[in-house]
Amino acid sequence: xxxxxxxxxxxxxxxxxxxxxxxxxxxxxxxxxxxxxxxxxxxxxxxxxxxxxxxxxxxxxxxxxxxxxxxxxxxxxxxxxxxxxxxxxxxxxxxxxxxxxxxxxxxxxxxxxxxxxxxxxxxxxxxxxxxxxxxxxxxxxxxxxxxxxxxxxxxxxxxxxxxxxxxxxxxxxxxxxxxxxxxxxxxxxxxxxxxxxxxxxxxxxxxxxxxxxxxxxxxxxxxxxxxxxxxxxxxxxxxxxxxxxxxxxxxxxxxxxxxxxxxxxxxxxxxxxxxxxxxxxxxxxxxxxxxxxxxxxxxxxxxxxxx
Amino acid sequence: xxxxxxxxxxxxxxxxxxxxxxxxxxxxxxxxxxxxxxxxxxxxxxxxxxxxxxxxxxxxxxxxxxxxxxxxxxxxxxxxxxxxxxxxxxxxxxxxxxxxxxxxxxxxxxxxxxxxxxxxxxxxxxxxxxxxxxxxxxxxxxxxxxxxxxxxxxxxxxxxxxxxxxxxxxxxxxxxxxxxxxxxxxxxxxxxxxxxxxxxxxxxxxxxxxxxxxxxxxxxxxxxxxxxxxxxxxxxxxxxxxxxxxxxxxxxxxxxxxxxxxxxxxxxxxxxxxxxxxxxxxxxxx
Numbered sequence: 032x033x034x035x036x037x038x039x040x041x042x043x044x045x046x047x048x049x050x051x052x053x054x055x056x057x058x059x060x061x062x063x064x065x066x067x068x069x070x071x072x073x074x075x076x077x078x079x080x081x082x083x084x085x086x087x088x089x090x091x092x093x094x095x096x097x098x099x100x101x102x103x104x105x106x107x108x109x110x111x112x113x114x115x116x117x118x119x120x121x122x123x124x125x126x127x128x129x130x131x132x133x134x135x136x137x138x139x140x141x142x143x144x145x146x147x148x149x150x151x152x153x154x155x156x157x158x159x160x161x162x163x164x165x166x167x168x169x170x171x172x173x174x175x176x177x178x179x180x181x182x183x184x185x186x187x188x189x190x191x192x193x194x195x196x197x198x199x200x201x202x203x204x205x206x207x208x209x210x211x212x213x214x215x216x217x218x219x220x221x222x223x224x225x226x227x228x229x230x231x232x233x234x235x236x237x238x239x240x241x242x243x244x245x246x247x248x249x250x251x252x253x254x255x256x257x258x259x260x261x262x263x264x265x266x267x268x269x270x271x272x273x274x275x276x277x278x279x280x281x282x283x284x285x286x287x288x289x290x291x292x293x294x295x296x297x298x299x300x301x302x303x304x305x306x307x308x309x310x311x312x313x314x315x316x317x318x319x320x321x322x323x324x325x326x327x328x329x330x331x332x333x334x335x336x337x338x
Numbered sequence: 339x340x341x342x343x344x345x346x347x348x349x350x351x352x353x354x355x356x357x358x359x360x361x362x363x364x365x366x367x368x369x370x371x372x373x374x375x376x377x378x379x380x381x382x383x384x385x386x387x388x389x390x391x392x393x394x395x396x397x398x399x400x401x402x403x404x405x406x407x408x409x410x411x412x413x414x415x416x417x418x419x420x421x422x423x424x425x426x427x428x429x430x431x432x433x434x435x436x437x438x439x440x441x442x443x444x445x446x447x448x449x450x451x452x453x454x455x456x457x458x459x460x461x462x463x464x465x466x467x468x469x470x471x472x473x474x475x476x477x478x479x480x481x482x483x484x485x486x487x488x489x490x491x492x493x494x495x496x497x498x499x500x501x502x503x504x505x506x507x508x509x510x511x512x513x514x515x516x517x518x519x520x521x522x523x524x525x526x527x528x529x530x531x532x533x534x535x536x537x538x539x540x541x542x543x544x545x546x547x548x549x550x551x552x553x554x555x556x557x558x559x560x561x562x563x564x565x566x567x568x569x570x571x572x573x574x575x576x577x578x579x580x581x582x583x584x585x586x587x588x589x590x591x592x593x594x595x596x597x598x599x600x601x602x603x604x605x606x607x608x609x610x611x612x613x614x615x616x617x618x619x620x621x622x623x624x
Contacts, residue, residue: 087525105528117522121544121621130540135531139539176621196530 035233037099038063038242039084039200044093045273046079053079055273057093059261060323061200064229064239066222068253068282069246071263072308076274077246080263081202084244085109098199107135110193114205116185118177124188125173128160129153131196163191167221183214187221194241203245207252215252216291222256223287250303254282254296259322262307268315277316278306281325399591407591411580425580429596433565433577434603436492440499441561445554447500448507453542455508456515469508477502477564481571490572495565502564503557514549515542548622551615555608562604 041059045052053076061067071077082088084095086105095102097109118127133142133156142149161173167187177185186206193201207215222243229239247253253260262278269275280302283295305312306319347355354361361369385398396403416422455462455469481498488494519542527541569578577596584592615622 085525085529105525107529107531109529111526111529113522113526115522117520117526119523119541119545121547121619130527131530134527134533134536134540138533139536178621178623193529198529 035063035065035239037061038065038097039244040096041080041084042094042096044080044083044090044095046076046083046088047091052273054083054090054263055269055275057263057276059276059279061242061244061259063199063242064233065259066226066229066241066243066245066257067259067261068257069244069261069263070248070250070253070278070303070307071274072266073248075263075265077263078204081204081244081246084200085111085202107131107196108199110196110198110201112186112189112193112201112203112206114208116177116182116189118185118189118192120177123174123176124169124180124184125157125160125164127177127188128163128191128195129156131192132156132159135196160191160195163195164188167191181214182210183218186210186214186218190218190221197240199242201241201243203243205246205248208248219252219256220287223285226256226258226284227286250300251293251296253303254299255285255291257282258284260299260303261322262303262319264307266307266310266312275316276320278303278319279322280319281322396588396590399594403591404595407589407595410589411592411595425592426599428575429577429580430599432573432575433569436495436576437499437561437565440496440565441503441554441557443496444500444503444561445507445550445557448504448511448553449550452508452511453515453538453546455512456519457538457542462512465508469505473505473509477560478567481568485572494572495568498564498568499561503561506560507553507557510553511546511550514546518549519545548615548619551611551618555611558604558607562600566600 037060039059039061041057044054044057046054057080069077069080079088083090084097084102086095086102086109089103100108102109118124119130122130133153136156137149137152161170164170164173164187167190169184169187169191172180172184172188177188180188190201190203190206207218210218222245225241225243229241232239245253245256258281260278260280260282261276263274264270264277265274267275267277280299282299285291302319306316354365381398382400385400388395388398389400399407411426412424414421414424422428451461451465451469455465477498480501484494484497484501488497523541523545524537527537532540565576566578566581569576570582571578573579577600581593581596584590584596616624
């Protein structure tokens, strides 16, 4: 996807909590259509980086640009799905999904003083929300409240809620952490399906719709659902100065219909474990930060790659 | 081991006597009705006993006494030229207008300040100490201040009820905003395009609405206490005034009827608000 425009750019980002430096000179570029897994040991600053991208905690130094515009506060350009769903309890599934268009396209004044027009627009929003719920295979849950849904269903509603506004980048903060294995796999398939839609969009010359950063603790999941894995860690030769990107490499691409064979992941998982999670591996990690070089090399060998 | 009544009851009731075990609906309603029947029976017994000792007693009136009391409070007063409504109509108008206006104003003010304190740390820092302090002062103790400030007219009763519920209600609402509205919800609302005002109106307010309704329910009792106490001391009409006057003239039949009406109105308001909350916020559960 070298041809796709940059969706997210992080420039020289560092962050301190008091005297404690959490993140140290993070530089990243993520192209539209990439599904990126962000992994790292607990406390390495993944959440801090995510909050900087979301705009709820601006970095001490450096900047985050989404679609070329600097992020200074939360906005509709960046969508988020939290581990514990964070659906609005007082709205049904379809109203939760339609909440974004309501807030984005109308004002309180419009909804109050132009009620007939608002009702008409509301019907369109609800219809659109139902279509998004169908896309995440939840058509039957439209009228239910979050408390009436299972964890997996809530998470799919949360994904539909974020996607309906077509954010430039979607952040998934350990989205499947609280789910059982079967549900987790179904949602992983859903992400692979999104990636296939991205490939199709690139082939047709359109900008891919889904650019996703997924934070996960599960290394197999990271390699399975993403086409790029980024490791954040303090276990490097300048670790006292905070976590850096110590791993950034492409991953194999899977199709939702492919059988999932964990043996396919073994080599990269071990490489990832050593580079990101092994406190004894205190070396310069530049050989693992090679996503864009790997991509260029591959393209030079076989022509443009849709990955 | 001898079978004591307690042991027999535990054995006979089986699992129903266990903590938090549900009981069948028929048993629930039978026990509920039994409670009322037992209370009435105890009253009737005491009334009969007292009447035997003193046939002219009016402290624990019987059915005849209640009928006379009911006549007394529902009979129109005045004369043909200058008709006046009955005690019950006059007192109801006065007492319940004081109650509803006082509670309404107190609730609106508490909602506005409670949400502001829960949402903005600066507002919380400014108001929190004074609200915490004021909430500890018994509202009836503040009566003298309201009397000095507003006189003994309508405004004083409104101030007593309004301020009486305001401070504790602000605390509850502000705690609800802090605990029931997760930061993730607020962040998410911003990512969905909400303005600051919309976060307050569409997220915070809707999330705490059932708590606000429950708060109003909880404050009906205290508001009635403040009002009746103030009416007994300062009013020239209203439930509190009539109860006090009736007690002075030993019209305990009127006192009991008025207390019954107050209890019934409080119960109906509470039940009505509970149904309203269930209808408005079905997601909140029971």
